[in-house]
Amino acid sequence: xxxxxxxxxxxxxxxxxxxxxxxxxxxxxxxxxxxxxxxxxxxxxxxxxxxxxxxxxxxxxxxxxxxxxxxxxxxxxxxxxxxxxxxxxxxxxxxxxxxxxxxxxxxxxxxxxxxxxxxxxxxxxxxxxxxxxxxxxxxxxxxxxxxxxxxxxxxxxxxxxxxxxxxxxxxxxxxxxxxxxxxxxx
Amino acid sequence: xxxxxxxxxxxxxxxxxxxxxxxxxxxxxxxxxxxxxxxxxxxxxxxxxxxxxxxxxxxxxxxxxxxxxxxxxxxxxxxxxxxxxxxxxxxxxxxxxxxxxxxxxxxxxxxxxxxxxxxxxxxxxxxxxxxxxxxxxxxxxxxxxxxxxxxxxxxxxxxxxxxxxxxxxxxxxxxxxxxxxxxxxxxxxxxxxxxxxxxxxxxxxxxxxxxxxxxxxxxxxxxx
Numbered sequence: 493x494x495x496x497x498x499x500x501x502x503x504x505x506x507x508x509x510x511x512x513x514x515x516x517x518x519x520x521x522x523x524x525x526x527x528x529x530x531x532x533x534x535x536x537x538x539x540x541x542x543x544x545x546x547x548x549x550x551x552x553x554x555x556x557x558x559x560x561x562x563x564x565x566x567x568x569x570x571x572x573x574x575x576x577x578x579x580x581x582x583x584x585x586x587x588x589x590x591x592x593x594x595x596x597x598x599x600x601x602x603x604x605x606x607x608x609x610x611x612x613x614x615x616x617x618x619x620x621x622x623x624x625x626x627x628x629x630x631x632x633x634x635x636x637x638x639x640x641x642x643x644x645x646x647x648x649x650x651x652x653x654x655x656x657x658x659x660x661x662x663x664x665x666x667x668x669x670x671x672x673x674x675x676x677x678x
Numbered sequence: 679x680x681x682x683x684x685x686x687x688x689x690x691x692x693x694x695x696x697x698x699x700x701x702x703x704x705x706x707x708x709x710x711x712x713x714x715x716x717x718x719x720x721x722x723x724x725x726x727x728x729x730x731x732x733x734x735x736x737x738x739x740x741x742x743x744x745x746x747x748x749x750x751x752x753x754x755x756x757x758x759x760x761x762x763x764x765x766x767x768x769x770x771x772x773x774x775x776x777x778x779x780x781x782x783x784x785x786x787x788x789x790x791x792x793x794x795x796x797x798x799x800x801x802x803x804x805x806x807x808x809x810x811x812x813x814x815x816x817x818x819x820x821x822x823x824x825x826x827x828x829x830x831x832x833x834x835x836x837x838x839x840x841x842x843x844x845x846x847x848x849x850x851x852x853x854x855x856x857x858x859x860x861x862x863x864x865x866x867x868x869x870x871x872x873x874x875x876x877x878x879x880x881x882x883x884x885x886x887x888x889x890x891x892x893x894x895x896x897x898x899x900x901x902x
Contacts, residue, residue: 508763510754516713517750539745541812543752550757595750614734617882638702650696661731 498562506553517546520563523635524570531574541577545570563643564641567631570632571645610673617667625660632657688721695725699732811828815889832873832882834889837897850894869901 494516504512521542528545529538548569557564620631631637631645642657643650662678668673691714697703698711715722838847851857851870861868872885882900890898 510757514750517753521749522744525749526739526742529742530739535743535745540752542745543749543756546753547756550753550760586806610730611734611737614730615738618731618735618738629731629735630739632696632700632702633732634739636700636702637867639697641702657696658693661728664731665727677724677727 499556499558502549502553502556502562505550506556513546513550516549516562520566523563524566527567527630527635528570530630532573532577537559537577541570541573544573548573549658553573560641560644563635564637564644566633567637568645571627600655613668613671613673614664617671620667621660621663624656625663628653628656629660629664639644688718691721692724695721695728696732699725699728831859831871831875832877832885833901834870834872834886835863835867835897835899835901836870836889836895837867839894839896842894848892850892854889854892856889867897 496512497613498516498519501516501519505516524545525538525542528541529535532538532541545566549566553571556562618626621629627646628642631642637645639650639653642653646653646657665675665677691711694703694707694711698708703711715725842850854872857871859869859871863869872882872889877885886898886900889895
């Protein structure tokens, strides 16, 4: 089946085509939402943010030059908006929320039982990583971004992308070890 | 090569493993990783760990759900509040060409090619006819060929359904006594003449509504 490329959709959006906007939204909104949600850890905030992200796409479409993939461009916008929101959010609210989330997982008897399962232990540890580490792991594994694309989204050199990913994985292994899962690495 | 010399290379390759698992390395780097994995069992074991992380990260993200319809509604409320903007041309020739071809399904493309071939044949016939007539008359004529006024009549803009074959489109045009006046234009639209003279508004709206119900039509709008 033939589909219109993201680049073509964006050039139509630049001309005010609302249908093209709907198509682009339908194609990307879930991934952008999940990326933002992992950063802000609040569903309502994440929903508000994706409306803002796509509104920026509507406004900035004429400036999109197609040098990077449209999804990379959108994730960059999403990241900027998520971090701005986090900066505006009161410190105590963030701490309570983060603590609450970790506590919820830890107190859940099902989760405790599932710790025996390496997969769920891994998923639980993924939620406990720092924002920087969560972000890079998601970008590489879930959003399938190359070293160059991650560097563009996060705004760091490519060498730093590789080392940050390495340390994120190392931290993940350490968290797993604390839960009794020794992977024999690092 | 001793182990001290191997260590930096292993570190270098190990850093690439997550991208290798995700399939986002260049062909050259992917080849380097493949070769290293084949000769280094410890690296291969670590790659298995990377693949576990890869799978579980996807699993975790997939459990995050999706935003409600509220996000889309909010977006379009904001877009509708934005100042109206004029249609602008695509960024460059490449985008325009890409835009044009992407608007056509393979069938429509094939149909367009057939229509173009027919148009060339018709033009050839018309020119031959003019030349034959010229031999029969010595009266003065302008340099342009005699035509009916292309701006006269009632027109619609139509985008044909992607699944419509050239036969479907031809039958649709014949059955409704329509002719294509221009196109394909941006967005795969064709300017189609509904009547050779102007027709009352109500009658025109009725015809457009009737045409809209045909499965061959994916979009139709009255135009000047």
